[in-house]
Amino acid sequence: MKRLYLLFMLIFLMLIAVGCNGNADPSSSETDSDTTKVTFSYWGGDFDKKRMEAINEEFKKVHPEIEVELVNLPDGEEYSQKQTVMMSAKTPYDVIQFAEESYQFASRGVLEDLTPYIEEDGLDLDQFYPVAIDAYTHDGKVYGLPLRVGSVIMLYNKDLFDQHDLEYPNENWTWDDVVKAGEKIANPEEGIFGMNPIGGWWASTSQTLQSFGGGVLNEEKDAFHLDSPESRKAIEFMKEVTWDKDIAPSSTQIPEGIDLWTSGKIAMMIDGPWHILSSQANIKEFDWDMTTAPAGSQDATPIFSNAFHMAKDSKVKDAAWEVIKFWTGEEAQKILAQEHGDTPTNKEIAESDLYLDLGGKAPENFEMMLTSLEGAYPPQVTSEWGEINRIVQEGMSKMVDLDQPIEEVMPGVKSEVEALLQKLKD
Incomplete structure (x- = not known):
């Protein structure tokens, strides 16, 4: 009860701060008689800021009647809290970048269904990778359009493999191959x-x-699955490579x-594609390349992306739609493609030399970025995504990084997640 009271007080104080600070109010307004302002919130680092500003410059040439105010916010929980506060005050950003939280906000009724806009403009969604659109389609309605998409990949240090006279990893590698080389x-x-x-x-x-x-949940996303025999085998594997075989480091x-x-210091980096840009910028002392993530009993890789959504309470929806459409259109996709990092969601641009030709820079097998999307799946999101993810990751940290027994940790994780799933059913 005390936590609930403190949460209400926090939101109340943030609402007061918004009301008192004119600069914090993102509500759209006419900047002059001929120009409409659209506020656009997103998160990201230097690469993201540079890309967003480059797209905005191109947008101005096509839509001089619309002024886009880009608002870069801290990511994570703070980002979601900021959106919640603004929406509660009925002063949301007009265009909002969301990732896995998309369904959470859509289920609250605070996001605009983009389906009518897509149909009215005849926007062909077949130009995009289906899995990227599926990730932001909730209950048959499209709530967000994505500019970029990525999946788990594997980068590898060629020098460390050469030192041990080992073959380089490839798209057919399994976890067994990773363990043999890692040992x-x-x-x-x-x-x-x-x-x-x-x-x-x-x-x-x-x-x-x-x-x-x-998996964390079953396919229907209505039952706890982390304690299944298959999930338990995966967790035991993570513990084994960390503690028994000493292949992966603990924190x-x-x-x-x-x-x-x-x-x-690491032979194989199994993670997201953002490591490609940082590797190109920071790796000077060794050669490296990439391939797809290893398989176990089956190939599996989730996508992670973000998409641009429209606030239900936006006062400039037509202009906001033009922004979303341009930010995921051909010109914006080409700007993204030239970074050679995350994959453009437009299939034709992603499969072109504009994206795939790195001009001789590493990684040599960059086309594996496209291979990694074959059979990729969207995350198991629910309206309680944030809380379920927090509970599961805290449990995983205890079991894997701290090497606490599965039998001691799993019951607590199961109880908390099942309570949230029951809440969704009630």
């Missing part, structure tokens, strides 16, 4: 590991669980402020 390469006493920690965030957890035939083995991958 030969790993030397924890010298700070060298065969692979990065796995299971530390939802996509890594999902990829490993699904590759063993498991205590990672020096503070050190990136084990870019410093050449």
Whole structure:
């Protein structure tokens, strides 16, 4: 009860702050008689800011009648809280970037269904990778359009493989292959590991669980599945490579402020495609390449992306739609493609040389970015995504990173998740 009271007080104080600070109010207004302002909130680092500003410059040439105010916000829980507060005050950002939280907000009725806009303009959704659209289609309605998409991939340090006369990983590798190579390469006493920690965030957890035939929830997303035999096997594997085989480091083995991958201390990095841009910028001392994520009993890789949504209470919906349409259209996709990082959701642009030709830079097997999307699946989102994800990841950290027994941790995780699932059914 005390936590609930404090939460209400926090929201109340934030609403007061919004009301008192004119600069914090993102509600749209006419900047002059001929120009409509559209506020656009997103998160991201320097690459994202540069891309968003570049797209905005192109947008101005086509739509001089619309002024887009880009608002970069901190990501994570703080981002979602900011959106909740603004929506509660009926002063939302007009266009909002969401990722896995899309369904959460759509289920609250605070996002506009984009389906009528898509149909009226005859926008062909077949130009996009289906899985990217599916991720933001809830109950048969499209709530967000994505600019980019990615999945779990594997980067590898060619020098470490060469030092041990090992073949490089490829798209046919399984977890068994990863373990065999990792055991030969790993030397924890010298700070060298065969692979990065796995299971530390939802996509890594999902990829490993699904590759063993498991998952956090069942296919219908209405029952707890983390304690299934398949999921348990995956968790035991994560514990084994961390503690028994010493292939992957625990958090205590990672020096503070050190990136084990870019410093050449990890043979295989199984994670997201953002590592490609940082690797190109920061790796100078060794050669590296990439392939798809390893399989277990089956191939499995979740997508992670983000999409642009329209607030239900936006006062400039027609202009907001023009923004969303342009930000996911051909010009914006080409700007993204030239970064050679995340994959453009437009299939034709993604499969063109504009995206795939790196001009001789690593990784040589960059086309694996497209291969990794074959059979990729959207995350298991529900309206309680944030809370379920928090509970599961806290449990995974205890079981894998802290090596606490599965039998001691799992019952508590199951009880909390099942309570949330029951809440969805009531």
